[in-house]
Amino acid sequence: MTTPPGSLPDLPPLPLDFHLLAAQHRYGLPTDWQWRTITSLDGGFIELAGASPIGTYQRGKRKGLSKFPPKASYRRVIITHQNVAEARHQYEAKTGMCSWCQGTGQQVASISIVNGITCRPCPHCNGSGTATLIP
Numbered sequence: 594m595t596t597p598p599g600s601l602p603d604l605p606p607l608p609l610d611f612h613l614l615a616a617q618h619r620y621g622l623p624t625d626w627q628w629r630t631i632t633s634l635d636g637g638f639i640e641l642a643g644a645s646p647i648g649t650y651q652r653g654k655r656k657g658l659s660k661f662p663p664k665a666s667y668r669r670v671i672i673t674h675q676n677v678a679e680a681r682h683q684y685e686a687k688t689g690m691c692s693w694c695q696g697t698g699q700q701v702a703s704i705s706i707v708n709g710i711t712c713r714p715c716p717h718c719n720g721s722g723t724a725t726l727i728p
């Protein structure tokens with residue numbers, strides 16, 4: 594997949610956020626909750642701090658983007674690398690697709706206005722798009 598040189602490339606859909614999925618699963622967070630900071634802690638723990646949007650910016654350079662409450666009111670949750678791995682396993686068991694490329698078999702290699710978007714085969718599934726974590 595490439596876009597014509599000189600045109601601003603359409604970004605491919607963002608890959609699923611398995612840190613968010615693990616946190617939602619473990620803490621029952623609202624579906625619109627988003628982490629705003631992510632911190633790796635000692636011992637295999639990961640701290641996510643975030644909130645649900647409280648609206649969108651109506652004007653200015655951030656017009657249309659989600660607005661969040663003050664940082665001091667963010668909810669802090671702790672997950673583990675194991676939780677993230679379990680979220681990947683659950684996705685692959687449910688869909689049969691590779692959790693890294695979500696079945697596309699592709700990974701974005703570079704994004705450039707000059708050269709457009711360049712993809713390469715997903716290294717986790719060797720470009721097949723099928724699940725690799727489950728037997």
Ligand SMILES: [Zn+2]
Nearest residue numbers: 691694715718
């Ligand atoms: Zn893949």
